[in-house]
Amino acid sequence: MKKKLSVLVIVLFVCTIALSTLGCTPAKKDLEPGSNGEIILATTTSTQDSGLLEVILPDFEAQTGIAVKVVAVGTGKAMEMGKAGEADVLLVHARSQEDQFIADGYGVERFDVMYNDFVVMGPKEDPAKIKTTAAADAAKAFTAIAAVPSTFVSRDDKSGTNTKELAIWKAANITPAGDWYIKTGTGMGETLTVTNEKLGYTLADRATYANMKDTMANLEIVCEGDEMLSNPYGVIAVSPTINDQINAEGAQAFVDWIISPETQELIGSYEINGDPLFTPNAAQK
Amino acid sequence: MDYILNGFVEAFRLIFSFDPEIIQIVFLSLFVSFSSTIYGALIGVPFGILLGINNFKGKKMVSRFLYTFMSFPPVIIGLFTALFLARSGPFGQFQLMYTSTAMIIAQTILVTPVIMGIVFNHASTSGYEVVQTGKTLGAQRWNILILLVLELKGVIMIALVTGFGRAISEVGAVMIVGGNIRGFTRVMTTFIAMNNNMGQYSVSIAMGLILMTISFITNSILYHFIIGDQNEYRD
Numbered sequence: 001m002k003k004k005l006s007v008l009v010i011v012l013f014v015c016t017i018a019l020s021t022l023g024c025t026p027a028k029k030d031l032e033p034g035s036n037g038e039i040i041l042a043t044t045t046s047t048q049d050s051g052l053l054e055v056i057l058p059d060f061e062a063q064t065g066i067a068v069k070v071v072a073v074g075t076g077k078a079m080e081m082g083k084a085g086e087a088d089v090l091l092v093h094a095r096s097q098e099d100q101f102i103a104d105g106y107g108v109e110r111f112d113v114m115y116n117d118f119v120v121m122g123p124k125e126d127p128a129k130i131k132t133t134a135a136a137d138a139a140k141a142f143t144a145i146a147a148v149p150s151t152f153v154s155r156d157d158k159s160g161t162n163t164k165e166l167a168i169w170k171a172a173n174i175t176p177a178g179d180w181y182i183k184t185g186t187g188m189g190e191t192l193t194v195t196n197e198k199l200g201y202t203l204a205d206r207a208t209y210a211n212m213k214d215t216m217a218n219l220e221i222v223c224e225g226d227e228m229l230s231n232p233y234g235v236i237a238v239s240p241t242i243n244d245q246i247n248a249e250g251a252q253a254f255v256d257w258i259i260s261p262e263t264q265e266l267i268g269s270y271e272i273n274g275d276p277l278f279t280p281n282a283a284q285k
Numbered sequence: 286m287d288y289i290l291n292g293f294v295e296a297f298r299l300i301f302s303f304d305p306e307i308i309q310i311v312f313l314s315l316f317v318s319f320s321s322t323i324y325g326a327l328i329g330v331p332f333g334i335l336l337g338i339n340n341f342k343g344k345k346m347v348s349r350f351l352y353t354f355m356s357f358p359p360v361i362i363g364l365f366t367a368l369f370l371a372r373s374g375p376f377g378q379f380q381l382m383y384t385s386t387a388m389i390i391a392q393t394i395l396v397t398p399v400i401m402g403i404v405f406n407h408a409s410t411s412g413y414e415v416v417q418t419g420k421t422l423g424a425q426r427w428n429i430l431i432l433l434v435l436e437l438k439g440v441i442m443i444a445l446v447t448g449f450g451r452a453i454s455e456v457g458a459v460m461i462v463g464g465n466i467r468g469f470t471r472v473m474t475t476f477i478a479m480n481n482n483m484g485q486y487s488v489s490i491a492m493g494l495i496l497m498t499i500s501f502i503t504n505s506i507l508y509h510f511i512i513g514d515q516n517e518y519r520d
Contacts, residue, residue: 040383049483054467069383071464084373086382189482196484215288215484245372245380 038067039250042087044160045187047233048072050207050277056266060257066250074187076158082106085242089251091258093160093205093233107236108252111259114267114278115232116206118164120223121192121216122150123199130201130222139172141223146172149180151200155191156183160231165203168228192216205231207277232281235259258282288486295487296494306468311495314472317385317459318452321392322400325448328393329400330441334433336401337408338416351405354398359391363461366391370462383464388472391458396448403444407437446507450500 259282463470
């Protein structure tokens with residue numbers, strides 16, 4: 001029996017060593033320091049959850065040989081990662097924060113990439129009667145929600161969507177607080193799930209909603225089309241002066257690629273269930 | 286209620302479709318958690334035995350710290366590891382953030398106290414006798430250590446299984462230091478968390494079933510050896 005045990009121990013060790021060597025081969029790719037091998041793209045959960053990046057990124061990787069590591073976080077966190085130099089390039093959607101980021105010297109330059117729009121989601125019963133009274137007026141819709149008051153689920157995570165939501169509350173001249181105002185502190189998908197369970201209202205980007213429509217049985221769009229609900233995405237290469245590990249060339253290659261006419265066409269052609277999700281709008285040189 | 290049933294149906298379809306992405310995620314999870322358990326054992330077993338069999342001042346304090354670290358929240362370990370590995374952190378130049386190596390480091394920190402604590406506990410209670418018996422029989426220092434490992438092998442196995450279980454099932458640490466990057470650092474638990482966020486319950490259930498199956502297999506293999514040994518003693 002003791003022999004059996006030593007055999008097991010030996011087998012375990014051989015397995016680990018074998019696994020380590022096997023594991024090292026792919027792992028090596030993510031270890032090459034400072035080379036052109038890869039870039040870290042900090043982006044919003046909406047671009048990942050919508051499925052867009054999975055469709056367009058293979059094209060970039062094939063063209064440049066640069067692997068893209070997508071870290072999907074809220075826009076606020078993505079900006080913080082840029083400021084600390086933890087990411088090489090940002091694809092985000094909070095225009096005011098982006099301009100501030102450039103003004104503070106953290107980014108090289110901001111370029112338009114694409115836009116879609118936000119929608120106000122609500123329960124089918126629509127207790128705040130938004131569908132009939134404020135179907136295309138976000139501020140008015142928010143006023144109606146606060147007046148009932150009806151449950152509103154806020155992401156409260158400094159993301160682009162959260163920034164927009166707070167701007168709408170400000171436009172409506174309301175400081176949301178109370179039992180009806182739920183703060184999840186999580187991404188769009190999770191917040192939509194909570195909204196669906198709580199039969200509340202929330203602000204969502206159209207891409208994530210379209211991707212999750214099937215699981216959102218209790219919700220529907222109650223307000224859309226307001227100019228205030230536009231949702232522009234920008235790309236920013238992080239300033240290489242922040243630290244010496246930023247892959248500036250790779251980041252620039254990514255910026256050049258995403259605003260190129262070919263990629264813009266690719267973005268425009270991406271659709272879910274026949275609905276295009278993003279409208280490309282990069283200024284062509 | 287339908288979606289729960291549909292989830293399970295979809296889950297089995299997904300498991301038997303042998304999707305290469307799913308397979309890659311499963312293997313990465315196993316690789317990361319298995320490696321960290323081995324590293325955790327290399328540190329935890331010798332130190333656990335040494336601390337356990339020796340009596341010294343402050344031993345009670347050491348045990349209290351050890352038991353506290355056994356229940357340290359993975360997110361906190363992830364957070365601290367991330368602060369050290371980030372580009373702006375002290376080990377930034379190694380570019381380890383968002384790699385499988387970072388996940389192994391974090392999980393090793395997580396499982397080492399678990400393995401060390403269990404070994405320490407048993408070495409304290411039954412190790413002393415082994416040492417005395419060994420000395421009576423005229424064993425050298427080195428022989429005593431071998432004797433201890435052999436006597437405690439059942440406990441060491443249980444420590445490994447517990448450590449591995451803690452590593453493969455945690456999501457907090459690997460989510461922070463790994464970032465759930467597709468093709469690089471996406472493991473079973475972060476995959477489940479992400480799909481749950483996106484409301485895709487069926488894939489979450491599928492991965493959950495795979496995770497439980499793997500835990501069951503690992504435990505069966507290891508317990509087979511331990512219980513096999515015990516049967517031998519009964520004969």
